[in-house]
Amino acid sequence: MTSLPKDPWFTITALDKDTYAISEYGHWEKVHSYLILGTERAALIDTGTGIDHMKRVTDQLTSLPIIVLTTHVHWDHIGSHGEYDNIWVHEAEEQWLVQGIPGLSIEQIRHDVSRDITKPLPLDFSAASYEPFRGEPSGLLRDQDPIELGNRQLTVFHTPGHSPGHLSFLDQSRGYLFTGDLLYSDTPIYAFYPTTEPAALVSSLERISDLRGVTKIYGGHNKLGLEPELLVEVRQAVQELRERNCIRHGTGIHNFRGFSVHF
Template sequence: MTLIKDRWFTVQEIGNSTFAISEYGHWEKVHSFLLLGDREAALIDTGLGIDNIKRITDQLTSLPIKVLTTHVHTDHIGSHGEYNEIYVHEGDKDWLVNGIRGLSIEQIREHISRDITIPTPETFNPNTYQPFQGEPTGLLKDGDVIDLGNRQLEIYHTPGHSPGHISIFDRLEKYLFTGDLLYDQTPIYAYYPSTSPVDLVDSLQRISNIEDVMMIYGSHNSLGLEKNILKEVKKGIIYLKENKLVKFGTGLHKFNGFSVQF
């Protein structure tokens, strides 16, 4: 079900009081997610920052919103500055405050502005685009539970793609939000110096063992993956480990439904 006609964002209800806010006009096909409780709401990431995602969340809820950052890369923190409560894992705090390590502003601006297929808002200028930097409201750690009232979100520290990457399990809907740890169509990557192939594979193994997952929602490409993909993840992990491929430079590894690149 599609909600809200908007020039940049596509809004879909993916479950009870659960919304995907997608940016299909950009080559990365980024998804952010708004989860409503009876007392508070959680916004998982804030998108690219090409347009202001708060325009959408204001239409969907009047509840106070906590921003839960899966990780500090440009395409996940774009509208962080629009919200009062921002949370991040300690492993990515330095990037949020001082800038993303290993990427120049020139690289970021080139990355954000290429292969856009729909008109961007007049407020977007790739030549002056500046990623959010600022102090978080608080830090997340493994095992934390965010209580929205009638809805609890469990935090899993799943490093590899970034040091402080997290995944979030919604105990109510049984949805697992995996950020850039697991999605389809394009490779999950851990080939930058700031990434860790070993941590990424360990994190994939960990989420593959979470019980009662009904759907997986990554931050890119297809909106929603069936739970059976976790069985394919387990098979892929065995293959990578047995063949000693979990290290920088081994390249692209394709499996049934997903791929990784080291």
């Protein structure tokens, strides 16, 4: 592809000729979704906020059948799930996808989806009528599952903490590690909600810090593309958090070089 689609809401970035970031920089969370092309099918990691229609973009980038891989079932990562037929989630969040997250009010979601917008909103978007996607998944993902795309394979890692069924994905051929809301820069990683588990989050961070062959880290928010050296900082942060005995709700924000966490 010689030129990328220009879109009023989404920003499309080619990470290489077969991998794209689809970003929503007009929203305060600066959400990223990722389209990964194989020779037989494509994987779409998350579908963004749902403020605008992601399928409009993916239709311009590929004619391959698309499987949607959900890092976790928070509204800002499943917004366009209803536009795709083949949706997969971790088994621990199947009921969240079907029924919604217990205790999270629609008023809070509508407030969060519509605040601090810096780009013109689509004409058909209304915060007052916004509803997070709900529906049955096509299938369930488990730790270490392979995702075959044809000449390209992703490996599923169950990395809970931010949510019980949070997943990360490693592109084995290129070393891209897609970390969703487990690891990103600029704003704290959230582990202070009742549905989060600080100890599980730290164990998940430790797990990805031990992965070999990672060439780039692609998180779900903020800066697009982090260097693999960050995993060394993650490993040291895990040790420090354990030594300080602060891995529990209510201990606040903990800052490290390149990232922070909020318990």
